[in-house]
Amino acid sequence: MTLRVTLPDGSPLELDDGASVRDAAAAIGPRLAKAAIAGRVTAAADPDVTLLVDASAPLRDGDSIAIVTLKGDDPDAADIQRHTASHVMAQAIVRLFPGARYAIGPTIENGFYYDLQLPEPIAEADLARIEKEMAKIVSQNLPVERYELPVDEALAVFGAGEPGTGASGLPLGLDQQFKVELIEDLVTAAEATGDEVPTISVYRQGEFVDLCRGPHLPSTNKLGSGTFKLTSLAGAYWRGDEKNPMLTRVYGTAFPSKEELAAYLEALELARQRDHRRIGRDLDLFSFHEEGPGFPFFHPKGMRLWNAMVDFWRAEHVKAGYEEISTPVILRRELWERSGHWDNYKENMYFTQIDDQPYAVKPMNCPGGLLIYKSRRRSYRDLPLRMAELGRVHRHEMSGVLHGLFRVRYFTQDDAHIYCTPEQLEEEVLGVVRFMQHIYAAFGFADVKIELSTRPDKSIGSDEVWELAEGVLARVLEGESIDYVLNPGDGAFYGPKIDFHIRDVMGRTWQCGTIQVDFAMPERLDISYTGADNEEHRPVMIHRALLGSIERFMGILLEHYGGNLPTWLAPQQVLVLPIADRHAEYAASVMRAVRAAGAEASLTLHADVDDRGESVGKRIRDAQLQKVPYILVVGDREVEQGAVGVRERGEDKGARPLAEFIGDLVAEVRERRLPEAG
RNA sequence: GCCGGCGUAGCUCAGUUGGCAGAGCAGCCGCCUUGUAAGCGGCAGGUCGGCGGUUCGACCCCGCCCGCCGGCUCCA
Numbered sequence: 001m002t003l004r005v006t007l008p009d010g011s012p013l014e015l016d017d018g019a020s021v022r023d024a025a026a027a028i029g030p031r032l033a034k035a036a037i038a039g040r041v042t043a044a045a046d047p048d049v050t051l052l053v054d055a056s057a058p059l060r061d062g063d064s065i066a067i068v069t070l071k072g073d074d075p076d077a078a079d080i081q082r083h084t085a086s087h088v089m090a091q092a093i094v095r096l097f098p099g100a101r102y103a104i105g106p107t108i109e110n111g112f113y114y115d116l117q118l119p120e121p122i123a124e125a126d127l128a129r130i131e132k133e134m135a136k137i138v139s140q141n142l143p144v145e146r147y148e149l150p151v152d153e154a155l156a157v158f159g160a161g162e163p164g165t166g167a168s169g170l171p172l173g174l175d176q177q178f179k180v181e182l183i184e185d186l187v188t189a190a191e192a193t194g195d196e197v198p199t200i201s202v203y204r205q206g207e208f209v210d211l212c213r214g215p216h217l218p219s220t221n222k223l224g225s226g227t228f229k230l231t232s233l234a235g236a237y238w239r240g241d242e243k244n245p246m247l248t249r250v251y252g253t254a255f256p257s258k259e260e261l262a263a264y265l266e267a268l269e270l271a272r273q274r275d276h277r278r279i280g281r282d283l284d285l286f287s288f289h290e291e292g293p294g295f296p297f298f299h300p301k302g303m304r305l306w307n308a309m310v311d312f313w314r315a316e317h318v319k320a321g322y323e324e325i326s327t328p329v330i331l332r333r334e335l336w337e338r339s340g341h342w343d344n345y346k347e348n349m350y351f352t353q354i355d356d357q358p359y360a361v362k363p364m365n366c367p368g369g370l371l372i373y374k375s376r377r378r379s380y381r382d383l384p385l386r387m388a389e390l391g392r393v394h395r396h397e398m399s400g401v402l403h404g405l406f407r408v409r410y411f412t413q414d415d416a417h418i419y420c421t422p423e424q425l426e427e428e429v430l431g432v433v434r435f436m437q438h439i440y441a442a443f444g445f446a447d448v449k450i451e452l453s454t455r456p457d458k459s460i461g462s463d464e465v466w467e468l469a470e471g472v473l474a475r476v477l478e479g480e481s482i483d484y485v486l487n488p489g490d491g492a493f494y495g496p497k498i499d500f501h502i503r504d505v506m507g508r509t510w511q512c513g514t515i516q517v518d519f520a521m522p523e524r525l526d527i528s529y530t531g532a533d534n535e536e537h538r539p540v541m542i543h544r545a546l547l548g549s550i551e552r553f554m555g556i557l558l559e560h561y562g563g564n565l566p567t568w569l570a571p572q573q574v575l576v577l578p579i580a581d582r583h584a585e586y587a588a589s590v591m592r593a594v595r596a597a598g599a600e601a602s603l604t605l606h607a608d609v610d611d612r613g614e615s616v617g618k619r620i621r622d623a624q625l626q627k628v629p630y631i632l633v634v635g636d637r638e639v640e641q642g643a644v645g646v647r648e649r650g651e652d653k654g655a656r657p658l659a660e661f662i663g664d665l666v667a668e669v670r671e672r673r674l675p676e677a678g
Numbered sequence: 679g680c681c682g683g684c685g686u687a688g689c690u691c692a693g694u695u696g697g698c699a700g701a702g703c704a705g706c707c708g709c710c711u712u713g714u715a716a717g718c719g720g721c722a723g724g725u726c727g728g729c730g731g732u733u734c735g736a737c738c739c740c741g742c743c744c745g746c747c748g749g750c751u752c753c754a
Contacts (some may be wrong), residue, residue, distance in 0.1 A: 113749095121681090121682075122682090123682075123683075124682080124683065124748095231748095232682090232683095232748055232749075233681090233682055233683080233748080233749080234681070234682065234748060234749030234750065235680065235681020235682060235749065235750060236681080236749070236750045236751090237680080237681090237750055237751070240750070240751070241751085242679080242680065242750075242751055246680060246681050246750080247681085247750095248681075248682080249681090249682095249749070249750080251748090251749080281688095281689080282689090288745095288746090289745095290727080290744070290745050290746090293744090293745065293746090348752095348753090393754090395753085395754090397752080397753075398679050398680090398751080398752070399679070399745095400679065400680070400681090400749085400750080400751085400752095401679095401750095401751080401752065401753075402746090403747095406754090407752095407753075407754085408754090411754065413754070499754095510754095511753085511754070512754075513754095514754075545754070547754090548754040549754045551754090552754060553754090577713095577714085579711080579712060579713055580711040580712060580713095581711060581712095582711080613709090613710080613711080613712090614712090614716090614717085615710090615711095615712055615716080615717055616712055616713060616714065617712085617713090617714070617715060617716065617717085618712095618715080618716055618717080619714095619715095620714050620715055621714095621715035621716055622715085622716090623715090624714095624715055625715080631714080633713065633714060635712090635713055636713095637713085645713075645714075647714060650715085652714055
């Protein structure tokens with residue numbers, strides 16, 4: 001008997017009946033047989049489904065197959081390797097800490113982790129020991145074997161029963177309660193959907209047995225040496241629920257080759273160097289103090305950057321038809337009770353008293369904005385009414401989550417509320433979606449991911465209204481042919497939202513912008529407009545933020561550009577270095593000329609002179625470390641020719657006439673040109 | 679909030695198995711007048727995160743608290 005399979009290039013391959021993926025590889029060549037770690041198989045009967053299977057998995061007639069190897073850069077290969085690495089790590093930990101119970105050990109981007117319950121606490125110092133034991137397991141070259149067991153047999157393996165050996169040859173009574181729970185869940189899930197209760201797949205390498213879907217490397221030595229490293233320890237709740245016991249999570253990273261691992265570790269180090277907290281301190285932009293954890297302090301240069309961001313933001317809002325407003329930070333608690341924040345958000349709010357009356361510090365800007373709306377009668381002729389606010393909000397975040405500018409307890413939302421008629425809603429949402437992309441592009445973020453979040457458990461408003469609002473958001477995205485991810489139950493308590501995530505140069509994504517449709521708040525705070533029919537109508541409200549938080553966006557910018565900001569954002573754009581004291585007067589005149597040109601063009605150009613008694617080399621080094629885009633060295637030659645020696649972002653560009661340099665600088669800043677990020 | 683780790687000068691870090699606390703950089707002063715990433719010399723700088731305890735004696739040992747870092751959960 002033979003079976004026929006199809007290879008990726010379309011060519012057929014004939015194999016003996018019962019042949020495995022590895023056999024297919026062997027039929028192609030011995031080198032491939034050795035390298036094969038798994039297969040991608042598409043069955044003829046089910047052409048839409050491609051399964052990733054073990055090298056030992058049997059093939060069936062008509063399958064289309066691809067051999068997965070660790071050579072090349074097959075993402076499936078890295079994933080399989082990491083998954084096996086997590087098993088090997090769990091095995092090593094159980095060997096070193098008998099009685100350890102292993103819970104789950106998935107792969108993550110660039111690595112893997114395993115959550116375990118350990119009989120004694122471990123420290124980072126133990127990671128080296130664990131790695132050593134892992135290396136031993138690798139060198140023992142244990143075959144990794146798959147078993148398919150009926151539920152009762154699987155429960156006997158992982159349950160707390162009498163130790164022994166089962167019919168399958170697997171050990172019994174391993175006393176792994178987390179695995180028992182997971183198996184029970186599989187059964188419950190199957191029963192709930194009415195599906196047949198599945199067989200349980202289990203993997204074994206040596207004495208270690210784990211519940212797992214697979215696939216895995218065929219044997220532990222395929223993991224290789226110098227290809228994995230344990231990176232950190234953390235606590236994690238069993239199933240991510242803080243009511244459950246806390247487990248110890250051990251993180252590791254693994255790559256198919258040593259070189260890739262080394263490159264990754266190097267990239268990590270680079271990321272550490274461009275940490276915005278470090279850049280903020282080194283460039284004297286902002287600081288944090290024990291006296292106010294989570295509350296950033298912005299220094300003069302930090303405010304230069306802040307103002308550059310906000311000046312641009314304001315100008316664009318004027319163009320887009322917004323008016324700017326400002327509302328108080330503290331308002332009566334009663335307002336927050338009416339708006340629904342008291343019921344839905346009070347754990348995150350700060351409260352205070354004024355003259356014995358209860359007040360709250362605002363966590364959002366909308367109720368204040370609504371009071372402005374209510375300050376006079378509104379006509380349909382006023383709509384859409386777009387009111388933007390750079391509103392400083394305070395939110396009580398749990399102490400463990402604070403992180404530089406990324407997670408703080410006060411931040412400035414670049415908020416806006418658009419009041420419009422139901423008929424105008426779709427067009428207004430569309431306008432915001434386009435505005436958002438325009439703003440991101442200006443800051444150098446072209447790659448934007450979009451998510452649509454729907455009604456959460458804790459919410460206000462009727463079903464019809466939610467459905468309507470969710471429909472509008474989905475229609476706009478589809479009308480713009482925008483790909484988006486649906487996030488059920490993740491909306492704000494008052495309405496569904498579209499979230500915008502920007503991708504930075506290091507591939508990380510950040511949620512920034514959000515658009516939220518709200519029928520509830522206008523109702524709660526009872527706002528209306530007079531229609532053409534002379535009747536009162538309820539407007540719809542759109543909440544939106546573009547950058548999200550000015551503070552956080554600043555942090556993202558700093559990391560995206562590694563501190564080398566576009567010139568239009570740089571807190572110090574030009575630094576003039578006179579070579580000797582006799583050039584000081586000329587240096588000062590260069591500085592004044594740059595500043596004057598800025599004023600002339602209605603731009604703020606930050607130019608200074610560094611005439612400290614330090615060597616030229618030293619002052620260049622300092623300016624370079626301060627990430628000043630343009631260093632102008634002036635000596636006898638420049639004074640004579642009315643020129644400047646330009647050093648642009650670390651590169652000596654030679655001397656140029658001063659007027660020419662200034663003309664280019666003004667154009668660069670005015671057009672907000674972007675450098676390469678990175 | 680929870681788990682793990684950490685806290686010595688502005689920054690980066692040594693150090694003492696319990697006996698007067700150290701370096702480099704930054705800062706200040708002086709000399710040098712300099713041509714594209716660190717010129718030379720000097721000076722100053724610390725209740726060793728805070729409070730309590732043990733001890734003849736605590737930066738070191740113990741307890742509590744605060745903050746920071748990495749996660750979990752949450753989120754702009």
